[in-house]
Amino acid sequence: MSTKSTIYVAFLRGINVGGNTLVNMAELKKCFAALGFENVKTYINSGNVIFTSDKTDQRKLETEIEQALTASFSHTIAVVVVSYAEMEQVIKHIPKSWEHNTDLRCNVIFLRHTIDKPELLEELKPKPGIEELYYHPGVLFWSAHTSDLTQSNMIKLAKSKLYKEMTVRNLNTTKKVWELMNSI
Numbered sequence: 001m002s003t004k005s006t007i008y009v010a011f012l013r014g015i016n017v018g019g020n021t022l023v024n025m026a027e028l029k030k031c032f033a034a035l036g037f038e039n040v041k042t043y044i045n046s047g048n049v050i051f052t053s054d055k056t057d058q059r060k061l062e063t064e065i066e067q068a069l070t071a072s073f074s075h076t077i078a079v080v081v082v083s084y085a086e087m088e089q090v091i092k093h094i095p096k097s098w099e100h101n102t103d104l105r106c107n108v109i110f111l112r113h114t115i116d117k118p119e120l121l122e123e124l125k126p127k128p129g130i131e132e133l134y135y136h137p138g139v140l141f142w143s144a145h146t147s148d149l150t151q152s153n154m155i156k157l158a159k160s161k162l163y164k165e166m167t168v169r170n171l172n173t174t175k176k177v178w179e180l181m182n183s184i
Contacts, residue, residue, distance in 0.1 A: 005038065005052040007084040007181050010065055011110050012047025012077050013167040021075045023047065031072045035064060039184045043177055046169070047077075050180045058083065059113060080110045080167055084181055086138055091178050093136045098143060098171060105149060106171040109140040115165045123162065127153050140166075 010032075015023045025042040028049060032040045037051035055061055058081045069077045082090070090108065098106045111120070118135045126133040131144035131152045144152045157163050169177070 004054050006054075006056060007039075007050070007052050007184050008058075008061065009082050009087060009177050009181060010047075010049040010051070010061075011080045011082065011167045011169065012049070012069070013079070013164075015047040015075075015077060016045040021073075021077065023069075023073055023075070023077070027072065031068055032065070035068055041180055041184075043180055044173065046173065047167075048169070048173065048177050050177065050184065052184060062112075078112065078164065078167070080112055082110065082138065087178055087181060090136065090139050090174070093134075093141070094171070094174075095132070095134060095141055095143065097132075098141075103145050103147070104143045105146055106141075106143045107168050108171065108174045109142055109166050109168050111138055111140065112165040115162055120162075124157065125153055127151065 012023070015021045025045060028047070029040050029042050032049055032051050037053050039050070039052045041050045042048065043050070053061065061081045062079045065079045065081070066077060069075065069079070094108075098104060116138055120140065121133055121135050124133060126142075130148045131142065131154060134141040142154055144154070
C-alpha cells in the first residue's frame with residue numbers, strides 16, 4: 001500500500017438477499033480492481049469490499065463504484081464508503097451493553113450521507129423498553145432482545161424511504177470487516 005493510500009470498506013446495499021440482486025463475489029472483486037483500487041478483499045456475500053485507494057473524496061468514490069456496479073451487474077446498487085478512521089470510531093463507539101450479551105440482536109446501520117444526522121433518531125422512534133437506538137456520525141447502533149424483535153419499530157423501517165439510504169450489518173460482520181481492514 002502506498003503511503004498516500006487510504007483503507008476503505010464499501011458496504012453494498014441489498015445484494016444477494018432473498019435471491020435478488022445477485023452479485024458474484026469474485027466478479028465484484030474484479031470490478032473493484034478494474035477501478036484501480038488495490039488490496040481488494042470481499043467478505044461474505046452481503047457486499048462488504050475492503051480496498052485501498054489514493055482517492056480521498058468518499059462521495060465521489062461512492063458514485064464511481066455505483067456506476068461501475070450498474071455497468072458490471074445491470075443492477076442499481078447503493079454503496080456506503082467508510083474510511084479506516086471512520087470505521088475505527090464506529091468500533092470504539094459500539095455500546096458496552098452489547099458485549100457478551102447473547103440475548104441481543106445487535107446491528108450497525110451504516111448511513112448514506114443524505115440522511116446522516118442525529119435527528120434521524122426522532123424520525124425512527126424506537127420503542128422504549130423494546131429496542132435501543134443510538135446515533136454516531138455515519139451509523140446507528142440498534143439492538144433489541146431476541147424475544148422482543150416482533151415488537152420493534154425497526155420492522156417498519158424496511159417499508160420507509162429512509163431504508164434505501166442505509167445498509168445494515170450485524171455486530172459480528174462489522175467486527176470482522178474491521179479485522180480485515182487492519183490486515184492490510
